[in-house]
Amino acid sequence: MPQNTAASTGARIAAYRRLCRITQTQLAAKANISYSLLVKVEQGRRAASGSLISAVARAMGVPVTTFTGQPYAAEHVHDRLDGPLSDLRASLDNWDLPLEEIAVRSLSEIGADVHLVLDARRASNYAKITAMAPPLIDELVQVSQTATGHAQEQAHRMLVHVYRSAYDVAYNLGLSDLVALLLSRMDYSVGRGNDPYLMALHHYMRAYATFSTGRLEVGQAIISRALTIVEDGVRAEEVPALCSAGNLRLRAAMLACRRGDGDTARGELSEARRLAGRLGREVSGTGGDGPHVQSFGPTNVAIHASAVEMELGNHSRALQLAKEVRPPAGYFPDRLGHFWIDTARAQLSTGKTDAALSSLLKARSIAPQQAKYHPSVRETVSGLVHSARRTPDTLIGYASWCRADL
Structure with missing residues (x-):
């Protein structure tokens, strides 16, 4: 059995509660x-759900990462992410100054690498993102500060996508200071990229960050503001607007779940489903739909429908809805990985331990770095170990691989 002296989420909550001299009641x-x-x-x-962790963190006035144990610094060293993360931080020092020593390629050449970073984001390949992002940021900042007109706007738009990809890494690794820094850099380039949908994307990411701070009411206000940015495009049936609004509605649904407001969550989910119906297809966010269109469609709504019920504690209903998720071939690994992680949580909560382990193994095969660093994975693995009469070798191996707190 792998040994890990770090405390579980529940033990961290108990220790901090006692430190603050607060009773369980x-x-x-x-x-x-x-x-x-x-x-x-x-x-x-019982495994600590995201809703419970968020509620406790807000009640005690601390970040969610106080209880999840992130950012897992030892694992960053083990997986050789620490060096690239340091390079990423260094690249963010400059966002508004031209530097004579920076040589740049053509925007078409840079754009090809930006697409590779976007592909890595969809695959939750944190190592590739952190390796590619720093030199791309240096190049694109240089172009954004030396070019004019369309080329300058294009450089800022590319920067937004690189920052967003790096944001996903920082958020999933629990690096809250880096999340805040990347949001600031996104904001600077969004204001110069001349694209309202990138502005809506920035709001979407900003609202996402409130999951870690517990300021969920702020997240909901951000979503409401973002929806006004795209409302004219939604009325005009523009694909970028429908996709942007759909994703904003799904984010609003999850924010409502974290606040325990099931009625609002299901209402937002219904709005997202209606928008997906107006699209009538899955939009990939690449190819003919344009480089700045967010991916959205019926599958994403179906995945969130299950996630909503799970976050609200309706685990049996969540598993029923999970059976209705039928992703098309080649669907996004990051979303499928998250889906199987959530499904494993619901299965553990309903006593389906073998199925939960199977779901975790699916998540690992689809998006291994996501399945290693997502905090709920460690909670689920710990729950499986504690509930097992006989710990199978596959579970021991998984626990050792993700260094779960046991």
Whole structure:
């Protein structure tokens, strides 16, 4: 059995609660969660859901990462991410100054590499993103500060996509300071890229960051503002607007889940489903739909329908809806990986331990770095180990691979 001296999420919550001299009854009341559920989580008998962690973090005035144990610094060293992450931070030092020593290629050559970074984001390939992003940022900043007109706008648009890809890495690794820095750099380039849909994308990412801080009401306000940016395009049936609005509605649904507001969550989900129906197809965000179109469609809505019920604690219903998810061939690895991670959580909560392990293995085969670093994976693995009468070798191997807290 792999040994890991780090505490589980439940143990971290208990330790911090005691440090603050708060009883379980007081914390449950302040966080508006079930007392019995809090007890089970602290004792390691129930995995901590994202909603519970968010509620407890907000009640105690600390970031979510206080309890998830991120950013897993030892794993960054083990997987050789620490060096590229340092390079990424260094590249963000400059966003508005031309430098004589920076040589740049043509925008078409740079654009080809930006597309590779976007592909790596969809595959949750953190190593490739962190390796490619720093030199691309240097080049694109140089172009954005030396070119004029369309070329300058194009450089800023490419920067937004590189920043967004790096944001996904930073967020999933729990690097909250880097998330904030990347959002700032995105904001600078969005304002100079002359594309309202990139502005909506920035709002979408900004709202995403509130999952870590617990400021969910701020996230919902950000989404409301973003929807006004694209409303004219939605009325005109423009594909970029429908995709942008659909993703914003799905983000709003998850924010509502974290606040325990099931009615609002399901209402936002219905709006997203309606927008997907107006599209009538899956939009990939590449090819003929344009380089700045967010991917969206019925499959993404179906995945979120299951996730909504899981976050609300309706695990059996979540699994019923999960059976209705039928992704097309070649569907995005990052979304499918997340889907199987969420499905494993619901299966563990309903006692389907063998199925939960199978789902985790699917997530690992589809998006291995996501399946290693996602904090709920570690919670699920720990829950499987504690609930197993006999720990199978595959579970031992998975726990060792992702260095789960046992």
